[in-house]
Amino acid sequence: MNIDEIVEKAVKGEIELHEIDNFLEANAAMVARRLALEKILGISLPSIGSTILDYSEIKNRNAENVIGGIQIPVGIVGPLKVNGDYAKGNFYVPLATTEGALIASVNRGCKAITKAGGAKVKIIFDGMARAPIFKLPNIDSVVNFLQWINKNLDKIKEVAESTTSHGKLKEIQPFVLGNNVWLRFVFETGDAMGMNMATIASEAICNFIESEFTEAKCIAVSGNMCSDKKQSMVNSIFGRGKTVIAETLIPSTILKEVLHTTAEAIHEVNLRKNLLGSARAGNVYQFNAHFANIIAAIFLATGQDMAQVVESSSGYTWTEVRGEDLYISVTLPSLEVGTVGGGTRLPTQREALSIMGVAGGGNPPGSNVKKFAEIIASTVLAGELNLLSALSNKELGRAHKMLGRGIKA
Numbered sequence: 340m341n342i343d344e345i346v347e348k349a350v351k352g353e354i355e356l357h358e359i360d361n362f363l364e365a366n367a368a369m370v371a372r373r374l375a376l377e378k379i380l381g382i383s384l385p386s387i388g389s390t391i392l393d394y395s396e397i398k399n400r401n402a403e404n405v406i407g408g409i410q411i412p413v414g415i416v417g418p419l420k421v422n423g424d425y426a427k428g429n430f431y432v433p434l435a436t437t438e439g440a441l442i443a444s445v446n447r448g449c450k451a452i453t454k455a456g457g458a459k460v461k462i463i464f465d466g467m468a469r470a471p472i473f474k475l476p477n478i479d480s481v482v483n484f485l486q487w488i489n490k491n492l493d494k495i496k497e498v499a500e501s502t503t504s505h506g507k508l509k510e511i512q513p514f515v516l517g518n519n520v521w522l523r524f525v526f527e528t529g530d531a532m533g534m535n536m537a538t539i540a541s542e543a544i545c546n547f548i549e550s551e552f553t554e555a556k557c558i559a560v561s562g563n564m565c566s567d568k569k570q571s572m573v574n575s576i577f578g579r580g581k582t583v584i585a586e587t588l589i590p591s592t593i594l595k596e597v598l599h600t601t602a603e604a605i606h607e608v609n610l611r612k613n614l615l616g617s618a619r620a621g622n623v624y625q626f627n628a629h630f631a632n633i634i635a636a637i638f639l640a641t642g643q644d645m646a647q648v649v650e651s652s653s654g655y656t657w658t659e660v661r662g663e664d665l666y667i668s669v670t671l672p673s674l675e676v677g678t679v680g681g682g683t684r685l686p687t688q689r690e691a692l693s694i695m696g697v698a699g700g701g702n703p704p705g706s707n708v709k710k711f712a713e714i715i716a717s718t719v720l721a722g723e724l725n726l727l728s729a730l731s732n733k734e735l736g737r738a739h740k741m742l743g744r745g746i747k748a
């Protein structure tokens with residue numbers, strides 16, 4: 340069958356859109372699927388169809404039933420001076436967004452931080468968690484199960500690590516409710532974000548447990564105590580991915596000249612907005628102004644899993660007035676990122692990672708992603724510093740009129 344005949348069959352419903360992959364080479368299948376959809380809907384999709392994506396690379400790795408690609412503007416902020424353990428020096432950071440004023444905002448924050456000597460940044464925890472849920476017959480069995488797990492830690496580690504060369508089982512955190520037990524497995528995952536790695540290793544552990552401790556039945560490899568793609572106290576307290584802290588001290592001259600404000604004014608906005616306002620709103624995880632803006636824009640540009648913006652953007656902004664200067668820090672308890680795997684292998688996303696010098700695996704493994712995490716936290720710091728400044732001097736509406744609607748103030 341040629342491509343026209345296949346399109347016709349898909350339009351008539353004689354083959355499903357995803358079955359086109361069985362008849363054509365990958366890229367021809369992507370085109371045929373779009374042409375069929377255009378005919379079914381009576382619309383044309385030339386922009387989605389005009390893509391540099393190679394479906395033979397994406398298929399069985401990143402997406403199914405593909406009809407083309409979506410383009411999102413990517414802008415650049417920086418140079419941003421980062422004084423980390425892995426990221427040292429001045430960095431340009433790509434942000435993909437459709438929110439006018441966001442890039443300008445973060446860029447001004449970068450300017451202020453760089454002029455002030457940079458952002459100091461530390462990673463204080465590193466571990467990707469997967470938590471299967473087990474059903475036991477009764478609470479005697481729960482206690483025996485926990486003792487058995489403790490006795491068999493070495494064997495469990497061996498089973499897990501037989502599935503991966505980079506994944507290392509660091510720790511098992513047990514949680515109990517009645518006859519239910521969650522085992523929260525925490526892995527080091529090299530430069531990968533690690534969710535596939537941790538899931539595959541956890542499934543192997545579950546099979547081993549079920550065959551050896553037969554009273555335990557694994558109900559689901561993910562029991563939501565992980566917690567993936569959901570806000571949760573467990574991530575906030577224990578950390579998931581990387582827990583990162585970035586801080587800087589901004590002298591009053593820079594506050595005045597670059598940010599048109601004062602330490603007192605920023606501190607008051609932080610206290611009454613980020614801390615009190617978030618508490619009054621019943622927010623438990625996001626005592627910040629807009630971590631999500633920076634996290635989402637970097638995730639989108641660099642091929643991270645967008646659904647993990649949920650927990651990766653949780654965290655706290657802390658400020659202190661020191662003389663006339665401002666101390667400001669951001670704490671991100673669960674930043675889930677990778678420089679290998681997932682969407683990081685796509686061509687535009689890989690280029691975006693290369694702007695920061697973090698594309699691919701590091702030497703030693705894990706060093707590249709830690710450098711990336713430090714750059715992200717420093718950029719979040721720039722975003723917070725600038726938005727708090729803009730709010731303190733009533734710039735927000737004016738900026739968004741100009742850069743979001745194209746209207747001169």
Ligand SMILES: CC(C)(COP(=O)([O-])OP(=O)([O-])OC[C@H]1O[C@@H](n2cnc3c(N)ncnc32)[C@H](O)[C@@H]1OP(=O)([O-])[O-])[C@@H](O)C(=O)NCCC(=O)NCCSC(=O)C[C@@](C)(O)CC(=O)[O-]
Pocket residue numbers: 438440441442443444445446447448450597628629632725726729734735738739742
């Ligand atoms: C827009 C500015 C920065 C102007 O600020 P300004 O001081 O009038 O601008 P400027 O023209 O004097 O430039 C100062 C610096 O800003 C940067 N800058 C300036 N323009 C650009 C540009 N086109 N492209 C790139 N960078 C730009 C750049 O670093 C520049 O330095 P230079 O390089 O010239 O030496 C300021 O008014 C501002 O930051 N406003 C606030 C906007 C903002 O923070 N928006 C964030 C998104 S809001 C949101 O989504 C969340 C929210 C608010 O709902 C959450 C909440 O509830 O809090």
Ligand SMILES: NC(=O)C1=CN([C@@H]2O[C@H](COP(=O)(O)OP(=O)(O)OC[C@H]3O[C@@H](n4cnc5c(N)ncnc54)[C@H](OP(=O)(O)O)[C@@H]3O)[C@@H](O)[C@H]2O)C=CC1
Pocket residue numbers: 502503504505506528529530531532533534535536537538567644677679680681682699700701704705
């Ligand atoms: N399965 C699930 O439940 C979920 C999956 N996801 C998806 O999972 C994907 C991310 O999973 P993830 O495990 O990170 O990625 P991958 O599934 O792509 O696994 C990473 C691969 O890279 C290899 N590798 C090579 N060099 C390195 C290095 N330096 N550091 C680490 N690994 C290296 C690993 O080998 P080796 O293993 O031998 O070390 C492994 O094969 C995303 O697409 C995400 O959307 C997201 C949430 C849930």
